[in-house]
Amino acid sequence: MDNVIKLIKDPSIDTVSFDVFDTLLDRPVLKPTDLFYIVEKKVQEHLGDINFPFCEIRIWAEQQARVRLKTDFVHYEDVNIDEIYSVFREAAGVSVEEIIAIKKIELATELKYLRARQNLKPLFDLAIAYGKRVIIISDVYLPSELLVSALHLNGYADIDRYYVSSEIRLSKGSGSLFSHVLADLNIKPNQMLHIGDNLHADVKKPAQFGIKSFHIPKTIDLFFAGKRVNHRIWAGKIERLEPSMRIVLGFILNKHFATEPRTGWNNNSISNGNPYILGFYAGGPLVFTLVKWILREAESQQLDVIGFAARDGYLPLKALEILSKFEDKVPRTNYIRISRAACIPFQFQTRADAFAAISKLHFNKEQTIVEVLRRRYFLDVDDALKAHFEQHDIDITKPVGDRDKLIKAIIDLGDPILSGFEKQRELSSQYYNDLFKPTEKIGIFDVGYSGRAQKALAKATGKNIFGMYFASFHEILGLERLGLQYRNFFAPARNRWISSLGFSTAMIEMLLSETKSGTTAGFEDKSEIKPIVLSSEFNTKDARTIEIIQAGALDFCREICAMFGKDTKYLEISAASACHVFSEFTMHPSYEDALIFKDIAFSSHATGDDHMCLIGPTAKKSYWKEGYLSVERTSQKQKPAIEVEDKQNNKPQSPKIIEEIRLNYGQTSIVRVYALFAKRHMKEADVTRMRYDTVKFFARAQHPANVTIRNILNAIGPRIPIHSWKE
Numbered sequence: 001m002d003n004v005i006k007l008i009k010d011p012s013i014d015t016v017s018f019d020v021f022d023t024l025l026d027r028p029v030l031k032p033t034d035l036f037y038i039v040e041k042k043v044q045e046h047l048g049d050i051n052f053p054f055c056e057i058r059i060w061a062e063q064q065a066r067v068r069l070k071t072d073f074v075h076y077e078d079v080n081i082d083e084i085y086s087v088f089r090e091a092a093g094v095s096v097e098e099i100i101a102i103k104k105i106e107l108a109t110e111l112k113y114l115r116a117r118q119n120l121k122p123l124f125d126l127a128i129a130y131g132k133r134v135i136i137i138s139d140v141y142l143p144s145e146l147l148v149s150a151l152h153l154n155g156y157a158d159i160d161r162y163y164v165s166s167e168i169r170l171s172k173g174s175g176s177l178f179s180h181v182l183a184d185l186n187i188k189p190n191q192m193l194h195i196g197d198n199l200h201a202d203v204k205k206p207a208q209f210g211i212k213s214f215h216i217p218k219t220i221d222l223f224f225a226g227k228r229v230n231h232r233i234w235a236g237k238i239e240r241l242e243p244s245m246r247i248v249l250g251f252i253l254n255k256h257f258a259t260e261p262r263t264g265w266n267n268n269s270i271s272n273g274n275p276y277i278l279g280f281y282a283g284g285p286l287v288f289t290l291v292k293w294i295l296r297e298a299e300s301q302q303l304d305v306i307g308f309a310a311r312d313g314y315l316p317l318k319a320l321e322i323l324s325k326f327e328d329k330v331p332r333t334n335y336i337r338i339s340r341a342a343c344i345p346f347q348f349q350t351r352a353d354a355f356a357a358i359s360k361l362h363f364n365k366e367q368t369i370v371e372v373l374r375r376r377y378f379l380d381v382d383d384a385l386k387a388h389f390e391q392h393d394i395d396i397t398k399p400v401g402d403r404d405k406l407i408k409a410i411i412d413l414g415d416p417i418l419s420g421f422e423k424q425r426e427l428s429s430q431y432y433n434d435l436f437k438p439t440e441k442i443g444i445f446d447v448g449y450s451g452r453a454q455k456a457l458a459k460a461t462g463k464n465i466f467g468m469y470f471a472s473f474h475e476i477l478g479l480e481r482l483g484l485q486y487r488n489f490f491a492p493a494r495n496r497w498i499s500s501l502g503f504s505t506a507m508i509e510m511l512l513s514e515t516k517s518g519t520t521a522g523f524e525d526k527s528e529i530k531p532i533v534l535s536s537e538f539n540t541k542d543a544r545t546i547e548i549i550q551a552g553a554l555d556f557c558r559e560i561c562a563m564f565g566k567d568t569k570y571l572e573i574s575a576a577s578a579c580h581v582f583s584e585f586t587m588h589p590s591y592e593d594a595l596i597f598k599d600i601a602f603s604s605h606a607t608g609d610d611h612m613c614l615i616g617p618t619a620k621k622s623y624w625k626e627g628y629l630s631v632e633r634t635s636q637k638q639k640p641a642i643e644v645e646d647k648q649n650n651k652p653q654s655p656k657i658i659e660e661i662r663l664n665y666g667q668t669s670i671v672r673v674y675a676l677f678a679k680r681h682m683k684e685a686d687v688t689r690m691r692y693d694t695v696k697f698f699a700r701a702q703h704p705a706n707v708t709i710r711n712i713l714n715a716i717g718p719r720i721p722i723h724s725w726k727e
Contacts, residue, residue, distance in 0.1 A: 001119070004214040007193050008127050013212070014187055016127040017163075019172075019196030020138040020147055022218035024124060024156060025114045028251035028563065030220055030238065033059055037243035039109045041570040043102050047094075054102070055243075061088035062141070077174055078165035081107070081141050107146055113563070116154035118258045120216065123195065128158050137181060137194065139165040139172045139201060161185075172201040178209050197221075219258045220250060226267045228257045229277075233270065233584040244570065245577040248285055251560060256280055266592055270585045273592035275545050279552020282581040283511055287319045287553045288560065289578035292571075293489050294320070294445055294468055298331050301466050301485075304440040307336040307457070312447035314514035315550050322557045326568050334435055336444065337531035338453045339520040341375065341606040345424040346456040354417045358407055364608035369396040369406065371608055377410075378420030378522055388413055427523035429460040431531065436461065443468055447509050450475035454484055470508060471501060490575050503579065504586035506614055506623040510602065511550070511582070515543040519605050537603040537610070545596060587626055591634035594627040 008016060018024050021032070029035050033055070040054035064087045065079045081103060089099045127134050136159055138147060144164040151159065163181055170177040182189060189210030196202025197218045206213045217225075224231050224238075234249075241249070256277055263272075271278035294316065298306055308317040317335060324330040348357045357376055369389065373379045373396070381396065389396045392409040400406055410417055436442055443466040446453045454467035467479070467486035474495040479486055491502065518534030536543065561568055585593055597614045604612065614624040615631055622628035 001123070004123060004195065004216070005126065007212060007214060008123065008132065009130055010193075012191065013132065013193045014191040015133045015135060015185060015193070017135045017137045017181070017192065017194045018120075018124065019194075019198065019202050020136055020151070021140060022117070022197040023195065023202075023216065024117060024120055024136075025150055025154060026117045026218065026254050027110075027113050027115070028247055028254060029113075030246045030250045030253075034243055034246045034250065035109060035113060036106075037247065038113075038567055038570050039106050041567075042105050042109065046101060046105065047098070052092075057088055057091050058084075058106075061085070061091060073169075076169040077171040077176065078139060078169060079141050080166040081143065084141060107142070110142065111146060111150055111153075114150040114154065115254075115563075116156070117219075117254070120195075121155065124156055133160045133185075134158065135160050135181070135185075136162045136164075137172060137177060137196075138163070139177070141166045143167070172196075172198075172205060175205040175208060178206050178211060182209065182211075220253050223253050223257055228253075228265050228267065229272050230267055230270050230590065233581065233588075237580070241577055242572070242574060244573045245285070248288075248560070248571065248573065251563070252281055252284070252556070255559065266590075269590045269592040270581060271593050271596065273595060275548040275596050276552040278585065278593075278596065279549035279554075280556045281552075282585050283315075283549055283553030284556025284560075285573065285578045286582050287315055287512075288323070288557050288571075289573045289575065290470065290489055291316055291319045291323050291557075292568075292573075293575070295323075295327055295330065297466075297468055297487050298443055299329055301443060302441060303331050303443040303466060305332040305334060305436060305442050306468075307334045307435070307442060307444040309444060309446040309453050310335055310337045310339070310520065311514040311517070312509055312512050313445050315512045315553060316445060318550075318554055319557045322554065322561060323568070326561055326564075326566055331443075332440075336432070336435065336457070337520040337533065338432075338457065339606070340452065340604065341522060342424075342428060342520045342531070343452045343456040344376065344606065345378065345421040345428065346459045347452070348421055349418070349425075351411070351415065351418065354421075355407065355411060358403075358410060362607050363400075364610075365400040365403070367608035367610075368399055369394065372400065372406075375521070375605055375608055377417060378424050379417075385413075385416075424522050425460075427525055427529050428456075431523055431529045432457060432460040434529075436463070442466070445469075447471075447505075447512055448476075448488075449473040449505065451479045451484070451486060454479070454486065455482065458482075458484055470512070471503075471505075490579060500587075502587065503583045504624050504626065506602075506612075507586045507597075508582075510546060510597075510600070510614070511553070513546075515546050519603075521605050534605060537601070539601075542600045545600065586624070589627050589630045591630055594624075594630040597624065597627055598631060 007013060021027075027035055036055045036058050039058070040052070043054045044050050044052045062079070062084045065084045068087070069076050069079050069083070085099050085103050088102075089096070092099075094102070124134065136147065136151070140147070142164075144162045144167055147162060147164065148159075161184075163177060163184075165171045165177060168177065168180060170180050172178065178194070182192070185192075190212065192206075193212045193214065194202060194206045195214045195216060197216055199215055199217075203213045203215045219228075222228055224234075226232075238246070261272065261274075266272055271281065294306065297303075306320075308314070313335065317333060320330070320333065344357065348354055354377070358372070363372060363376060367375075370381050373381060373385070379385065386396060389409050392405060392412070394405060394409055442457075442461070442463055444454055444457055445468045448469045448471045450473055451467055451469075454465050457463075458465045464483060464485075467484065469476075469486060469488050471490040472486070472488050472493045474493055476486065476493050494501065496505075515536055515538050518536045521532040521534050523529055524532055538546065560571075564571065594615060599613065599615065601611050601613050603610045612623055613621060615627045616622040619625055619628050619632075
């Protein structure tokens with residue numbers, strides 16, 4: 001921006017002209033016609049016809065109006081909105097009165113969604129501050145009155161004149177509008193500076209007249225040109241996105257990718273290594289769409305109350321509180337203290353169940369048997385219980401050793417093993433029943449995955465609980481046989497061992513869960529029944545990272561509601577589109593992305609796993625395998641440079657060549673390595689062969705330099721050596 005600032009300050013510049021759309025103002029869309037989707041919804045409501053194809057007719061009408069202009073008024077270079085709607089009326093077959101109303105809806109929608117472009121407003125203000133005459137030059141079919149209103153509403157004041165192609169009938173694209181401006185203002189070309197986003201119309205054309213010009217590409221173009229974060233996750237998908245998601249994506253890009261951060265942009269990273277951007281860009285659309293889905297399901301099931309399971313329902317509940325102001329029907333909500341541990345008493349009610357509690361459910365064998373009895377069976381260890389296990393030659397103060405011996409001791413204990421379950425069922429049933437009115441129809445949201453909380457709540461209350469899940473595993477498939485209905489947001493129930501879910505379960509739970517308190521370990525009765533809520537397992541640093549991500553997601557919900565208001569009802573987004581960025585982030589993270597979660601640890605009270613890491617010291621100990629592999633790959637690449645030998649002749653390379661190929665692991669591609677030697681060692685014919693089949697060429701290489709490259713590739717390349725690629 002320094003160059004354009006110097007131009008604005010230049011004393012020889014008398015007049016500074018600005019383009020409007022995507023320069024001074026932008027819209028929350030990827031392309032201008034995306035906004036027609038919201039206009040269409042409003043027009044359909046106005047006409048009482050939910051199938052009225054406004055978008056198709058409107059786009060076609062503008063195309064036809066421009067075609068007719070070239071034949072009917074050859075000297076006109078641009079159309080106006082009245083001419084477009086004249087063609088529109090012919091195609092739509094509606095009355096003049098309706099055409100006026102529809103046109104008014106389009107103009108009002110345009111005005112509502114035009115916003116000042118964040119990084120351009122300071123340039124406009126600078127021109128005013130330096131006493132420049134500021135004018136507007138715009139190629140647009142809209143009337144100048146709308147531009148005046150939009151610019152004024154967004155803080156652009158003291159504009160001297162407006163030159164609009166739809167009224168003057170000359171365009172920037174042809175250059176004739178610039179010629180008209182120079183004549184009208186009676187100034188020389190070198191006294192004028194024009195700023196805009198279109199390389200042809202705003203830069204090349206004025207330059208042909210000697211006008212100084214400066215190109216400021218629109219944010220969306222910069223993003224998809226690879227000058228922001230990783231845009232490749234959208235390759236081949238943009239044109240397939242539903243209109244609502246295109247609008248949401250345009251909103252996000254204009255909001256958070258307009259200006260250069262202090263650390264610059266990393267186009268290999270999805271989040272730029274920034275947890276807030278991750279929350280806004282990936283978490284925001286996910287949570288926003290998830291909550292809208294929950295409300296639609298609640299409406300279709302006629303629910304009176306939605307219980308959000310603590311802790312997985314924390315973020316959706318917070319988002320619902322934001323969206324509820326713009327929704328017509330919102331059931332009562334409740335934050336329910338229910339957890340894996342709190343569900344165990346309802347899963348195991350007989351002595352056979354007590355056997356399954358230790359044989360079927362996973363538990364950490366490194367915890368002491370005392371902890372197993374306390375966490376899994378809700379038993380307080382007294383002298384009698386200790387003596388029972390001593391009779392079975394088991395020291396309960398030590399970790400589980402012989403699992404079969406422990407199971408036999410539990411079986412031999414008999415009915416007392418069930419006493420903890422019975423007490424917890426009694427306390428929790430009373431607690432859960434007090435949360436709901438007798439006549440209320442209840443739904444519960446939980447992240448997933450087997451319907452455990454839904455089944456426990458149904459048993460506790462005796463009610464037919466409706467379940468809403470982010471996703472579920474195949475274990476949920478028997479739920480309907482119990483008379484319980486459920487719906488999944490992200491995908492149908494699937495066997496996670498056979499088919500990939502498309503996201504990391506640990507990551508989605510961490511995104512949605514509360515950090516300030518821990519899990520619910522059970523219930524106690526001290527004058528009143530209360531849940532036993534443990535302290536949060538997150539340390540201050542880890543909790544802060546997660547809270548920043550959640551703040552980004554909630555800010556997305558606030559800001560999109562602030563911009564769209566009641567129009568949020570039109571933003572109908574599929575789960576696949578809403579979760580796409582988050583899914584790509586969790587399944588294909590860059591090193592910078594993965595580092596956000598490195599060393600973050602969490603726990604499971606029910607299983608006794610008190611320190612589980614998303615990215616641990618090994619893949620086996622990492623609950624986010626993709627994140628671990630990304631960090632590990634980069635760590636390997638950053639190892640010291642390798643010493644290279646000519647394995648064919650078993651001779652060390654000369655120090656000069658060794659220095660040239662002292663490479664960090666994986667940071668140099670075949671082509672970049674080859675470039676070090678091509679000019680020095682390769683004939684033109686060999687270069688052609690190398691380009692034709694690189695793998696085969698290096699596999700057969702005889703020249704010491706190329707043998708060296710092969711050896712490097714064997715060491716730092718893929719797992720399969722390059723000489724095996726030939727086969």
